[in-house]
Amino acid sequence: MPTELLLDRPARFRDLRARVQVRALPTILTLLLVAWLLIFIAVPVAIVLARSLAAKGGGITLSHFAAFFGKAYFLRSLTNTLILGTGVTALVMGLGFALAYLVTRGPRALRFPLRVVALTPLVAPPYLFGLALIIVGGRRGFIAQMLGTQVPIYGWPGVILSQVLSFLPVAFLMIENVLQSLDPNLEDSACDLGAGELDLLRTIIVPLASPGLLKAALLTFGLAIADFGNPALLGGGLSFLAPDAYLMITGEWNTEMASVISVVLLVPSLAIFLAQHYWLKGKSYTTVSGAPTAGEERSIGPWLGIALILPCLAYVAAVVASYGVIILGAFTKLVGIDNTLTLEHFVKDVGPDAIWTSVKVSLSAGLVSAVVGTGLAYLCMRTEIRLRGFLEFITLIGFALPGTVMGIGYLLAFNRPPLLITGTLAILSLNMIARFLAVSLEAGVSKLHQIDVSLEEASADLGAGVLTTFRRIVLPLMSSAFVAGFLFTFMQSMISLSAAIFLVAPGRLLASVYIFNRARDGDMGISCAMSVILIASVAVCLWGLSLLTRRTGMRILAVRT
């Protein structure tokens, strides 16, 4: 019959074309991606490793490590860094748990405001609280000016305080996620069987949340030891590893010692990563799948209530005060001393140029990261490529490594042909992409988990080829993951400092680095003004991101940061 013939022919033709596409496309894309990931993630890390072991005349030597561990100065840096990591992790975990507990189980009226405040540090450069602290309590800060006394903010108190404020949001998000995904029936059931609130915490909540809590603690520890900005601004006489690495490069061009420090910083990060990836995998008791339920209010007794709410209030006060100080600093001549309102800090010097450069770098990084990340997610989830595990692994390594290490790695890897890109804006973009690609991948994978394969099969069943299916079905459904990956990469690129500070050429300006340098030089007005612009732009992104994740049920940031 004629109708049959009409239907038959194009179907066969499509089938043939589809088969060719199916075989060739993923392979080509995979090879390209593998090359990319090797060049921009594996090679820089490998070069750092090689440099730390390279002997002067060629060959392998441990002499650089011997020099590191033989020097009292570096050993003190190492000890300081470890103490800092431990202390900050303990404080962040306590505070993060209190906040997350109140936000998931506390009085409803408190939940939203607490959550907003807990997350606000996400939009600020990681040294913003250091900056605020210096304005208030620094050597020329307004307490010193007005009261004539010095506040001992330099050294331990300052670094710990500013780090706690900086790293709390990520830990909070992870703990909140864990507490939210515990089956509420388990707690109800324990309560039904006579458990009081402390019994609940001790026998049910903490044991069940422990894998997630451990993960959050490991991550916080990694962030704290690799942090560059806060120790550099507020360390005073104390030495820490990340600033040491910076000094080794900028002061002495001692790339061997900088590489050794990188390796030392890399060990805990890598351990954390491997622990997350292999050991903690499948150890989760989080039993509720899909959208977390809004838990019932739990009646919290007076003692526990006070123990939970006091630290939270202190934290809220510190965050609000910091933002207040930065905003005041941006709009006054010299906050606390000359409170005349002014907009001069916004136009003075080359601040606006720096912001513009940051926007360019971050935009390009965001776009590429989103395209590559979602594409990678599709390859990993929907085709049977052989290198899937490897691709995921490398991507996550890029995310897990400290910025300092990735900065030094890029500096060493790309300062000679064939890839001589040191000093360009491209190296900054590429670096950001390599470090945040994992989040785009995560967003894509999580989205694809939501999209049933049968949708694509239905499309194919109705006669569409692979490319048509991808264009008409997959792309529209994945667009939210694409936007999420873009926003996250953009945000992080705008505020990240630790890698960028190695890669910005002397003549070039990048907002996060520029603000940091101005702050170190004591030029607080400009620092504050540029921070305000940076925070505002990042805040808009975060708002968009949260809107997106809420609307689509995608899970990023909190799951495997």
Next chain:
Amino acid sequence: MSDQTLLSLDGLTKRYGAVTAVEDVHATIRRGELVSFVGPSGCGKTTLLRLVGGFLRPDAGRIILDGEDITALPPNRRPTAMVFQNYALFPHMTVAENVGYALAIRKRSRTEIAHRVEELLALVQLQGLERRRPAQLSGGQQQRVALARSLSLQPKVLLLDEPLSNLDANLRIQMRTEIKRLQRELQLTVVFVTHDQEEAMSISDRIMVMYQGQILQAGTPSEVYEQPATPFIARSVGAVNFLEGVLTNGTRGVAMVATPLGTLVIRSVVEGVTSGERVCLVIRPETIRLGPPDDGAGPNRVQGRIESTMYTGALIRYSVGVGATRIAVDLYDPRHSATFHEGDPVTLILPEDPHLLPA
């Protein structure tokens, strides 16, 4: 069974924003009784159970248990125990630790806990599985552990929230018997929530049919099945035919009802309906008999034609067309009965004692 009231719900109301999940519910439950709340999802039955368990606070009303007002007590201080729909077994604890949890919280001695756990596991026939984790158990075993755990404190009322809904059909019937056995053996007072009317009827001393946050009818399973208070209730506890008609003559306990099928003779007790009023006859499919066409003489015989048949093993359900009306008829034990085929003309023999509702 004593008639003493153990639990009474006194005007319970629970609202979520504009939605009223439970509205002014009054109910009493006697000591040693097994009562089911049955209704479609969203009818408020689980909310009601959670109110009794103390997991929700009512917006109005009181809960009196054994003479004590427990409305304000948190779950950990109420003498009630709940079995959750998903069992809510603690995944990080062994079976023994789960069952002994309540005793451990109360700081009982280790030997006492061990002894009691052994006793409870014997009760639910799970000896030997003490060291297993919940994830290593089958659905039925998990159910038993949840039951044992909820009994560990000898609760005054056991609350079961759709406890059988996660089990497959055979296991469900087995566990149903098991729960009934435990309830009789230990003389438990049980409140059971289910959407499955057959389950509710088979297990309960009384059932309470809920809809839109209210109890529509409470009674023994046979009362609710045979004398439903409304067409909705009639439908929610089983298949049913409704025939509307006008009551024409009501002398000496014999009435005539003019229906679309013709005038039927009704000998049911008719209360509160006078001649000339519209009534609704509630006729269960298994109360109608089928005969060959023109099957003798007698009252309530109607000629119809088989429109469809559905064989389910235990019975055949026929849909019989009489004019524009379809009547469902169940024929049990089809192997030993005369059966009919699609298109066959038949005689319907309608019961003379159907339940009557005002239309």
